[in-house]
Every structure is written in structure tokens, then in C-alpha cells.
Amino acid sequence: MGKRILVSPLNWGLGHATRCLPIIRSLVNQGNKVIIAADGGALSFLQKAMPELEFIKLPGFNATYSKRNSQALKIAISTPRALRDFSNEHQQLDTIVKDYNIEAIISDNRFGCWNKNVKSVFITHQLHISIPKLWRWTAPIVNSINYSYIKHYDELWIPDAEGNINLAGALSHPANLPIKTSYIGYLSRFYADSLPNNEKDIDYLVILSGPEPQRTILEKIIIKQAYTIKEKIVILRAMPDCLNMIKDLPDNVTTFNHVDDEMFVNLVSSARNIICRGGYSSLMDLIRLNRSAFLIPTPGQTEQEYLSQYLFKKGLFGYCRQKDFNFKNVAIPQINLRSIYNDESDNINTFLERWCKTI
Structure with a gap:
């Protein structure tokens, strides 16, 4: 019998939503009931990509960037609001879990989307946060905060290869990992043979x-x-x-x-x-x-x-x-x-099939 799984991507551009799409498709194809909790462009993208699914509008932290080349000060100023927004989305998620009988949660970089009563997964490729040179002294603090939020989750999924030939380098390969971790390979909504041989016009x-x-x-x-x-x-x-x-x-x-x-x-x-x-x-x-x-x-x-x-x-x-x-x-x-990159689109299907048996 299929599971009721909530998928919630961060709304910073469309990237988090697009990389969740192969996970969503695979879960649906395996007979699970997938419910999407998102907002903004991420919500719109997934509604157009898979209109047959059930959607919930779940507002999250919406970063604003400076017009200047450095974003560090802007991010520092917005930190209190971010922490408040993480708390708010966590409270809203508790209600969603009860109302929709959610059995598992997959959160792509949304720090508040976890619940202590159901299996909760966090997706990120940034375990080691890259800090501007001027602010590098804050790196231990920033990475400690990052890990403290990830530890609320039961599992960590990293969309990268585990070995030396990988895409994210030091970002996804820290010295120490915070919780049970799986390197799940590259996530793309496309298939390896989907590119036609068009005229270059x-x-x-x-x-x-x-x-x-x-x-x-x-x-x-x-x-x-x-x-x-x-x-x-x-x-x-x-x-x-x-x-x-x-x-x-x-x-x-x-x-x-x-x-x-x-x-x-x-x-x-x-x-x-x-x-x-x-x-x-x-x-x-x-x-x-x-x-x-x-x-x-x-x-x-x-x-x-x-x-x-x-x-x-x-x-x-x-x-x-x-x-x-x-x-x-x-x-x-x-x-x-x-x-160079061993990119097998079927890997995620096998991984998710095994994971669903643990819910």
C-alpha cells in the first residue's frame, strides 16, 4: 500500500522545485500519494508540472538579495526574520501532518519542515557553508547553526556523488556529517536521452x-x-x-x-x-x-x-x-x-523504493 508523503521545496528561484520533480515522479509511479507544500514560483512550477497532485500553500522564508556584489550584511540583517519564519513553518507543518495524515516528509532546504512523529528527510548539497572572506571568522558559528537544524531530521539526502568525482566539492563533502546520510546522485527532471539533435540556430x-x-x-x-x-x-x-x-x-x-x-x-x-x-x-x-x-x-x-x-x-x-x-x-x-560524471537517472528510483519500505 502506498504511503502519504509530503514534499516541500524551498522557494529561492526554481532550483529546489525542479530537483524535487524526479523524486515526486518516482514516488507517484511507485503508487504513493504525494502532497506538495510550497509557495511562490516553486508552487507554480510544480502545479504546472504535475497538476494532478494535491497542493498546499506553505509560506516560508523568502530571501531578498542586495543590488551590491556582497550579500553578507543583507543576510545577517535578515537572520532574525529567517529564524522566526522557520518556527512559523514548523508550526504550520504540524497542523498539515495531522490534517492530511502525512506518513513521511521530504524537505528540500526548508529548515522548519520536520515532525517528530513521522519520518522526516532533509535534502541539501550544502553541508559546508561557503562564507565570504571578510566574514570567514563566522564559519564555525554558521555551520553549527546549519547542523543544529538538520539534526531535527531523521535522514539527510545529498544530491551528489559520494566519491572523489563529484559536482559540489567541499560543499557536499564535509569532514563530519550530522545525521544518517545518503548520497543519492544527481537529481534532474530530464532523462539522459531526452535531448534531440536539433540544428544549432x-x-x-x-x-x-x-x-x-x-x-x-x-x-x-x-x-x-x-x-x-x-x-x-x-x-x-x-x-x-x-x-x-x-x-x-x-x-x-x-x-x-x-x-x-x-x-x-x-x-x-x-x-x-x-x-x-x-x-x-x-x-x-x-x-x-x-x-x-x-x-x-x-x-x-x-x-x-x-x-x-x-x-x-x-x-x-x-x-x-x-x-x-x-x-x-x-x-x-x-x-x-x-x-566524467556517472549519472544514472534510474538510481533514484531504486533508492526511493528501498526508502519507502522503511516508513
């Missing part, structure tokens, strides 16, 4: 993502520079709730607020060059589709800065800082990522 595919205002800042940089070149540019805005389109675009630019998976893979296949943030979920999708890209990490988002530089130094992806971006300097390694 798009010069630059720009995949925007992440929180405001930095998403819009990069979008404006891209559009401003598009006036200086003739090449064809397609921009995916990552705004599933937005109904308005950008006005007064250069003739060589096409924008989409949001596209479904089929159109996304067709655009990726048609692009000579891909430009995107250094978000972890985007990187997992690109590995699954065997496409490298030019990474522009969100300024001050130390996780993305670490990942982008880490993969650039390995010669796997291109990279530059946002303030240095210029189309003329875009250089992407021509490399077979599948020959």
Missing part, C-alpha cells in the same frame, strides 16, 4: 534564475549588450507567474517567461552557447543533458561563486563575474560531461 541561450533583484540585473545587462551584436539570443526568464513580456527588445532577442520541459530541451539542443547562473540544480540538469555552459554566479551568493570557480578550474565550464560579462568573451569547453 540559436547563438546564445540565456537561462536566468535565482532571487531578485539580481535576476533582473543580469537580464538588463544581457539585453543592453544584445544591442551591440547581431547574433540570435533567446532568454528564458524563469518567471512562471509573470504574464507580462518585456517591451522594446532588440530585433535579435526573443524572451520566454517560462517554458515546459519539452521546449526547454529543444532550446538547449538548438543553442550553440548556453549562459546561465551557477545554481546547483541548473548544473545537474546540464550534466544530465551533456551540455556545458558559461556560468555567471549571482554576485555575493558564495555557493554559486564556489561552484562556478570549482568547475571552471576543472576545465568543465566557462565562467566570469557578472560585472565582467561580455558576449565576446564567452568561451565554453567542448567536453563530454557524461564521460
Whole structure:
């Protein structure tokens, strides 16, 4: 008999929702009743991806980013509100567990989504929090707080490989792990054979993502520079709730607020060059589709800065800082990522089948 499982992704961009999608699909295909608790763009994305499921609006901590390159002060100021929001979502979750007879919880980076009476799982690839150099003295405190919240959960799932050939480096491979941990491999909503062999008729595919205002800042940089070149540019805005389109675009630019998976893979296949943030979920999708890209990490988002530089130094992806971006300097390694990363999309199905038997 199937289990009643609540899945709750964080609403910071769409990445947490997209990487939960293969977990949700697998659980449903195995006969479980999956209920989604989310808010904002994450909720909208999953409602469009799997409209047949039951959805609950569960507000969570919504980070706001500075227009400056450093986010440390902004994050420090918002910490009291974050702690309050974690407590509020935990109280709301207790009610949801009772009202919906939840038997297990899978929380993707939502610190308050656990319940002492049901099996609770926390998903993250950040066990070692990357701290800006000026604030590095706070690292022991920050990592201690991170672990203190994770310890409320019964299990920790890390979407990465356990061995030396991995995607997140030091972020996902700390010296000590806080609770029972499983490295579950890369999570992508795509399949390894889902990329068609299209004609390359798009010069630059720009995949925007992440929180405001930095998403819009990069979008404006891209559009401003598009006036200086003739090449064809397609921009995916990552705004599933937005109904308005950008006005007064250069003739060589096409924008989409949001596209479904089929159109996304067709655009990726048609692009000579891909430009995107250094978000972890985007990187997992690109590995699954065997496409490298030019990474522009969100300024001050130390996780993305670490990942982008880490993969650039390995010669796997291109990279530059946002303030240095210029189309003329875009250089992407021509490399077979599948020959480096052992990415088996069926691994998660086997893992979840075993896990469901423990509920």
C-alpha cells in the first residue's frame, strides 16, 4: 500500500522545485500519494508540472538579495526574520501532518519542515557553508547553526556523488556529517536521452534564475549588450507567474517567461552557447543533458561563486563575474560531461523504493 508523503521545496528561484520533480515522479509511479507544500514560483512550477497532485500553500522564508556584489550584511540583517519564519513553518507543518495524515516528509532546504512523529528527510548539497572572506571568522558559528537544524531530521539526502568525482566539492563533502546520510546522485527532471539533435540556430541561450533583484540585473545587462551584436539570443526568464513580456527588445532577442520541459530541451539542443547562473540544480540538469555552459554566479551568493570557480578550474565550464560579462568573451569547453560524471537517472528510483519500505 502506498504511503502519504509530503514534499516541500524551498522557494529561492526554481532550483529546489525542479530537483524535487524526479523524486515526486518516482514516488507517484511507485503508487504513493504525494502532497506538495510550497509557495511562490516553486508552487507554480510544480502545479504546472504535475497538476494532478494535491497542493498546499506553505509560506516560508523568502530571501531578498542586495543590488551590491556582497550579500553578507543583507543576510545577517535578515537572520532574525529567517529564524522566526522557520518556527512559523514548523508550526504550520504540524497542523498539515495531522490534517492530511502525512506518513513521511521530504524537505528540500526548508529548515522548519520536520515532525517528530513521522519520518522526516532533509535534502541539501550544502553541508559546508561557503562564507565570504571578510566574514570567514563566522564559519564555525554558521555551520553549527546549519547542523543544529538538520539534526531535527531523521535522514539527510545529498544530491551528489559520494566519491572523489563529484559536482559540489567541499560543499557536499564535509569532514563530519550530522545525521544518517545518503548520497543519492544527481537529481534532474530530464532523462539522459531526452535531448534531440536539433540544428544549432540559436547563438546564445540565456537561462536566468535565482532571487531578485539580481535576476533582473543580469537580464538588463544581457539585453543592453544584445544591442551591440547581431547574433540570435533567446532568454528564458524563469518567471512562471509573470504574464507580462518585456517591451522594446532588440530585433535579435526573443524572451520566454517560462517554458515546459519539452521546449526547454529543444532550446538547449538548438543553442550553440548556453549562459546561465551557477545554481546547483541548473548544473545537474546540464550534466544530465551533456551540455556545458558559461556560468555567471549571482554576485555575493558564495555557493554559486564556489561552484562556478570549482568547475571552471576543472576545465568543465566557462565562467566570469557578472560585472565582467561580455558576449565576446564567452568561451565554453567542448567536453563530454557524461564521460566524467556517472549519472544514472534510474538510481533514484531504486533508492526511493528501498526508502519507502522503511516508513
